[in-house]
Amino acid sequence: MKILVCLCLIFGNANLYAKSINLDEALLKKLVSNNPPGVQQIRAMSEVNSLNHKMIYDKMGLSFNAQGAYINKDEQPLHPYDTIVTPVKNLKAGFIKPTEFGMQLSAHAYTEQLSSPFMKEQTTSGLLFGLSIDLYKDFLGSSTRASLRSTKQLEEMAKIESTIGIKTYTLNLRKLYWALISNNEKIILSKMLLKNSETQATNAQKRLKDSVADKGEVAKFESQVAYRKANIIYLEYLKEQYIKSLKELLPELSEDEIVLSSYNLDKSVNEVVSCTQLIASKNNPPDEYTLLDEVINLLNESYENQKIVTSKYSAIDVGLVSNVKTVGKSNSFSESYENHSNNKRANLEMALNVTIPLSSRKSETRSTKEALEKLQHSSRYDDLTGKIKTYHKQINQQIGLLQMVFQNQKINSEKLEISLKTTKTKYHQARIDVYNLINDQDAYLQSQLAEIDTKLAVVTTLLDYLTVFTELPCEFNRI
Known part of the structure; x- marks a missing residue:
């Protein structure tokens, strides 16, 4: 109760x-x-x-990119006069900027150091400017x-x-x-x-x-x-x-x-x-x-x-990659950088990439x-x-x-x-x-x-x- x-x-x-x-x-x-x-x-x-x-816009933002590699080879040369280059040290750092026009821009500073029995710490330093262009699937950013x-x-x-x-x-x-x-x-x-x-x-x-x-x-x-x-x-x-x-x-x-x-x-x-x-x-x-x-x-x-986007889904990929590289060489990083500053020449690299789908699945x-x-x-x-x-x-x-x-x-x-x-x-x-x-x-x-x-x-x-x-x-x- x-x-x-x-x-x-x-x-x-x-x-x-x-x-x-x-x-x-x-x-x-x-x-x-x-x-x-x-x-x-x-x-x-x-x-x-x-x-x-x-x-989608985020993919086109400016990004920082850094790469580093160290290679140490422990192998016998095939011939007595062959030279084994080891170790190899690579370092690259810079920026990448994709655009809505089917292009990607990049700018990096790089250094590469090589050693062998005949040379010690041969260093190459410089700047690398890149441009990648889609020549077909996303030409001038048509798809993007x-x-x-x-x-x-x-x-x-x-x-x-x-x-x-x-x-x-x-x-x-x-x-x-x-x-x-x-x-x-x-x-x-x-x-x-x-x-x-x-x-x-x-x-x-x-x-x-x-x-x-x-x-x-x-x-x-x-x-x-x-x-x-x-x-x-x-x-x-x-x-x-x-x-x-x-x-x-x-x-x-x-x-x-x-x-x-x-x-x-x-x-x-x-x-x-x-x-x-x-x-x-x-x-x-x-x-x-x-x-x-x-x-x-x-x-x-x-x-x-x-x-427009869907019509390009199964299209072939044709891309042009071009790089302009400035080079400075010496036996140390500081000296290679100084050599780079005094060197007014630049290397040009270009490559064409073509990818063709062979399967009919993409078309389907x-x-x-x-x-x-x-x-x-x-x-x-x-x-x-x-x-x-x-x-x-x-x-x-x-x-x-x-x-x-x-x-x-x-x-x-x-x-x-x-x-x-x-x-x-x-x-x-x-x-x-x-x-x-x-x-x-x-x-x-x-x-x-x-x-x-x-x-x-x-x-x-x-x-x-x-x-x-x-x-x-x-x-x-x-x-």
Whole structure:
């Protein structure tokens, strides 16, 4: 028993200290700006493309290079007059700079020291300037620059998609917010009608005591009370579901008690109507209101550049390597360096490297890459263009149909209200039984609940539209 009391106190205190949060759309905007996990994931995906572009540029950075070697030979000469040169010491240090134009520049200082029975520490020192040029596969950087352009375009595309993704994330939060408002309106309406049902049930019990009503009539009113209580409890359950979904998207609220701030439903409805009228005024998809057209352009440009890169995948490699070497020789490093300073001559070395793939695998791989890239581009392009066309046309029609539904539901509710007044009069005059009254009351309740559902459907559909046409200039799109 003591344990049970302690647990009750613990959980009671936990609820007591829970912070109450007044939820509105301004707060949602602020919470999104706090970088919740969902937004972090969206931004992280964007950074992947940025990283790919930076990694290619990193390969072209200036780097320091140093090489050293020591060779000591312990062998017998083939002929008595042969000389074994040992040990051999090499040291080279300098800088290498690849470029985006298919060339690599290098500058090194080097020294080489040789020893033999006939000479001791013969030293060669100097400077070595190198230039490597790709003469075919990446001539003038055609492939490298195309790869850089492609990854840069993908980086820009990812940034735009990140903006759209965060907007969509915010719109999903707004959907939950409006679902909570709709749910709250239903609860308010249901509680109001529950009071009416409880009053009717109480009056019926009084009439039963006065032998004016029978048990069946009382049971029917009490059944209606139980039904409406159950409906309210279920609405409370849905409310908790919406709050749970909201907290999953915004873990910052996980320990808080969510309470709806006061809202002006009529003003919001007018804003929604204004937005839908703007949408209806556009016969064709308004490209000026979407960022997806920029994504499509970047997608096409990136694909064209990637085609250049892929087309060179199985090409032959032809490279020209040239070095200009200054030389100074003597029996010590210091003297060889001095000799180098006084020696104005330089050696020129040139080499041509050709690598030809003999296997057909590279060609097959290139063909596969080209087919895959074409398929990926085509599917992405069709998805984006289709989304722009479909969302404008279909959602425009959906909103129009929902507005017609709402208008008819409103008429239905008005007529049911008139009918219900007449039914109540007839019931009090004992001209109809309780079942007719209950049926009319339930029909009126369901009609009003359906109106709320339709309003929510219009708002949700409009929010779906804004996931594509994110720049629609209307007040409801203020977040």
